[in-house]
Amino acid sequence: MEMTAKDVTQAGARAGKKFSKREKKALFYGLLFTAPAVLGFLIFTLGPMIASLYLSLTDYNVFKDTTHFIGLDNYTKLFSGEDDLFYKSLGTTFYFVILRVPAVIIISFFLAILLNMNLKGRSLFRTIIYLPSIVPAVASSMIWLWLMNPDLGLLNTALEWLHLPTSSWLFGEGSVIPSVVLTTLWGIGGTVIIFLAGLSGVPKSYYEAIDVDGGGWYSKLRHITVPMLTPTIFFNTIMTIIGSFQVFSEAYILTQGGPNNKSLFFVFYLWRTAFRDTEMGYASALAWVLFVIIMIFTVFIFKTSKSWVHYEGER
Amino acid sequence: MxxxxxxxxxxxxxxxxxxxxxxxxxxxxxxxxxxxxxxxxxxxxxxxxxxxxxxxxKEAMTVVPFGAFFKNTLIIVAGVLIGTVVSSTIAAFGFSRIKWKGRDMVFAILMSAMMLPGAVTLIPSFLGWKELGFYDTFYPLILPSYFGGGIFNIFLLRQFYMSIPQDFDEAAVVDGATYFQIYWRILLPLSRSAVIVVALFTFLGSWNDFMGPLIYLKSDSRFTLALGLQMFQGSYNAQWDLLMAASTAVVLPCVLVFLIGQRFFLEGITLTGLKG
Known part of the structure; x- marks a missing residue:
């Protein structure tokens, strides 16, 4: 590329003076406008993060007078198996994530495809699917506790009516995690809408090309919809994983970790350790373990994304 | 097709x-x-x-002071709403309409906070607020929103601001307008729909928040609706009729707000440019 005379003089001026008057003014106002946000980041994110890392290396407990620096003892205690609830809650949370993430992605993907069709009452359907996702978690948990009540709940009543075996839902050791997954699927609307936004960006002419070639709905799905939506699938998967690892309100209200610690979700366990048992040093170590696990998952998906996420205009 | x-x-x-x-x-x-x-x-x-x-x-309202919980929730939601809207529009302006050295790097660092699980900052934040004597007050729930109003909101507004042609600003600069005038007179009026989206999301987020009030509020008299509902469940766990009446009262405002602002909601999600 050729440099114009103007570029050269500007570059020269820049070399001579570090900042032009205008640039200085922009820098000043740029920093001024973003100062609250930057300050907020330092006070409410970076500062607490460092403090949390330090706390995790101590035996800090609100009710103890002295606090000692104990190095990696908290982490050794975690991983050595001395605290069997740690592995239990980790296992529970992994099970939940493995069950929930594919369910959320697959179901919301197909719901979005249905909602994208040129159907009668389409906007009403969209409203109905989205609505549950704005219901407060406390209230939706209350509704599901009632629906899943083993004796009088609607779900078991319906199953009995259909002569199917009933379930103890949230009260069964084996059924509790799938039940919690089920309750969260009601709030799938946000993910569906993001898929819908993705679908609206797929040019109709692509499908017409398949029509010309005589392909059916499956080849459209396989060769156009899925590849074109990989960036959206990628985004939704990451967000769903991050969210699923941190489920708290549902855990707190639906089960409180029960029955027999079978739904001891990680963040619930963390909250209990920090605020009920007041072991805040140890709980900080738990928080960092969670952070690292989420980081590993995110980085892993980012790394593999190169081979399956297609961005338009690439290549 | x-x-x-x-x-x-x-x-x-x-x-x-x-x-x-x-x-x-x-x-x-x-x-x-x-x-x-x-x-x-x-x-x-x-x-x-x-x-x-x-x-x-009526009965549910009398056994538990839901009126007081409603008032508390409104105070918190209103405080957070004002803080978030003012603070996030100002920050988004600084990250999109002013060109300054290091801008995009600073923004990227702030964005990284979105990946951080809340659990990591939870305990030190709690201890900090407690140290300042703000435990069992609304401040820990409201004040943070005045510092940027959440990176997600800044991101959403920034996407919108960047789609508005820079010519507007340049014309204003020629006329001698200050950055603040550009923000106030040009950007804010042009981005009304995006601001409404941020306000709606913020309303719901704050109304639905459970963990925050659970950790920072101790006295019954300061409880929010979400927390009050949970307390109600603890003491009346077999009273499904009253429990469902109380739940309805908590859900209804959300549903109303959603139905009123529905058009903006769907727009807002598209706004974030998540189409890929």
Whole structure:
């Protein structure tokens, strides 16, 4: 590329003076406008993060007078198996994530495809699917506790009516995690809408090309919809994983970790350790373990994304 | 695109069935909220209460001070709403309409906070607020929103601001306008719909927040609706009629706000440019 005379003089001026008057003014106002946000980041994110890392290396407990620096003892205690609830809650949370993430992605993907069709009452359907996702978690948990009540709940009543075996839902050791997954699927609307936004960006002419070639709905799905939506699938998967690892309100209200610690979700366990048992040093170590696990998952998906996420205009 | 009749019918039927499944919990909630216990336990279940027991709402309000909880929730939500809207629009302006050295790097660092699980900052934040004497007050729930108003909101508004042509600003600069005037007179009026989206998301987020109030509020008299509902469940766990009436009272404002602002919601999600 050729440099114009103007570029050269500007570059020269820049070399001579570090900042032009205008640039200085922009820098000043740029920093001024973003100062609250930057300050907020330092006070409410970076500062607490460092403090949390330090706390995790101590035996800090609100009710103890002295606090000692104990190095990696908290982490050794975690991983050595001395605290069997740690592995239990980790296992529970992994099970939940493995069950929930594919369910959320697959179901919301197909719901979005249905909602994208040129159907009668389409906007009403969209409203109905989205609505549950704005219901407060406390209230939706209350509704599901009632629906899943083993004796009088609607779900078991319906199953009995259909002569199917009933379930103890949230009260069964084996059924509790799938039940919690089920309750969260009601709030799938946000993910569906993001898929819908993705679908609206797929040019109709692509499908017409398949029509010309005589392909059916499956080849459209396989060769156009899925590849074109990989960036959206990628985004939704990451967000769903991050969210699923941190489920708290549902855990707190639906089960409180029960029955027999079978739904001891990680963040619930963390909250209990920090605020009920007041072991805040140890709980900080738990928080960092969670952070690292989420980081590993995110980085892993980012790394593999190169081979399956297609961005338009690439290549 | 032409879609075959068969395909449309199949799609419509599937959606209809799924929609019914999505609506049933709402219907179950509503009908249980206006029944007395004996009606609730009738088998097979009644779908339409006969008679309607609207006094459930009154009774639920008297056993637990939901009026006070409602007021507390409103104070917190209003405080957060103002803080978030003011603070996030100002920050988004600084990250999109002013060109300054290091801008995009600073923004990227702030964005990284979105990946951080809340659990990591939870304990030190709690200890900090407690140290300042703000435990069992609304401040820990409200004040942070005045510092940027959440990176997600800044991101959303920034996307919108960047789609507005820079010529507007340049013309204003020629006329001698300050950055603040550009923000106030040009950007804010032009981005009304994006601001509404941020306000709606913020309203819901704050209204629905459970963990924050659970950790920072101790006295019953300062509880929010979400927390109050949970407390109510603890003491009246078999009173499904009252519990459902209380739940309805918590859900209703959200549903109303959503239905009023629905148009903006769907726009807002597209706004974030998540199309890929």
């Amino acid at each position: 032409r879609e075959s009749r068969l395909k449309l019918t199949a799609g419509f039927t599937t959606l209809l069935i799924i929609s019914v499944m999505f609506i049933v919990p709402f219907v179950w909630l509503l009908r249980s909220s206006v029944m007395d216990l004996s009606q609730i336990f009738i088998m097979p279940p009644q779908w339409i209460p006969k008679p309607f027991h609207f006094e459930n709402f």
